[in-house]
Amino acid sequence: MEEAAHRIAMISSHLHPSDIQQMERGSVVRRSDCRAKGGAPGFKVAILGAAGGIGQSLSLLLKMNPLVSVLHLYDVVNSPGVTADISHMDTTAVVRGFLGQPQLDSALTGMDLVIIPAGVPRKPGMSRDDLFNINAGIVKTLCEGITRCCPHAVVNLISNPVNSTVPIAAEVFKKAGTFDPKKLLGVTKLDVVRANTFVAEVLGIDPREVEVPVVGGHAGVTILPLLSQVKPPCSFTSEEIHYLTDRIQNGGTEVVEAKAGAGSATLSMAFAAAKFADACLRGLRGDAGIVECAFVASQVTELPFFASKVRLGRGGAEEILPLGLLNEYERAGLEKAKKELSESIKKGVTFITK
Ligand SMILES: NC(=O)C1=CN([C@@H]2O[C@H](COP(=O)(O)OP(=O)(O)OC[C@H]3O[C@@H](n4cnc5c(N)ncnc54)[C@H](O)[C@@H]3O)[C@@H](O)[C@H]2O)C=CC1
């Protein structure tokens, strides 16, 4: 008995207060906790909005990622339940839960990657921009936490409208003097995931073999699939190009309507976000040749933010790749996309600078 108490006292000196509370409630100290705290290779990742539709599945997928050594799950509701549940998975990441604004700073301290799916989703008949009034304030508050507690973390921003929330985050970081344009990435990976799926259906091939660059932004006409640059090289009829462009641009609305008031894409989004986070972590580890599409501060067009292929590395989005050759249809799409994007970006910037 005494020896066991001594062992727990020794271990607890390395533990987080929430782990100690768990022990006090009688849970067993897990050896994996001790190993991870002993410096197992891996990254510390926080998910803000972890109890939501995207957040829960994303937490599950990241608990399965061997590159993650510590996983912090923050939400304003239900994060203790999600944390208890996910922490029973027999994978190495140590999971800790944080509930409500007073615990935001603890959730963020020391993180390498912060993923933000916090905020309200669309209902049928709404545009992503209709979420601005609520989600802008949520993103602002969470990003202020990042400036205080992990200003060097890579940030994956999922909350809509991404075309405005990324500029909001950038302004918050600028105001605090911590803005590193390479570290702020709006997550547009779901557009690529959808494009790969729909193109593979048309071509009758395995979607895992398809790569479609999707540039611009993440709403309606700002989502611009570059079907002339699909890999493996292929050609489409103009009917197929119209069908594919429309389906990719409206993939989110397709799910919102099918869910009929119960929210927007959560499962495919968690899948896309987990793939994107994995790419960011492999970049941070120093792997070469990691290229993903993301909405970032950019000079690819005259707009201050734009989604395009970026090369991920130790510093985040280390290189923004050029758009490549566009055909006439894509050039026309680009002009439409830029017009709408410009307004959404201004709206985000003004929210902080007004
Ligand atoms: N970038 C993209 O491709 C996509 C973005 N989204 C967006 O992701 C966001 C989340 O979607 P869902 O998970 O379906 O919504 P949800 O409502 O199921 O979950 C959102 C979670 O955020 C939490 N939350 C609210 N305020 C918070 C705060 N201040 N701090 C921390 N957590 C807070 C809620 O408690 C909830 O658990 C929406 O804005 C949605 O439009 C959704 C799909 C794709």
Ligand SMILES: O=C([O-])CC(=O)C(=O)O
């Ligand atoms: O459509 C929505 O509101 C959610 C979203 O961004 C997507 O599924 O692409």
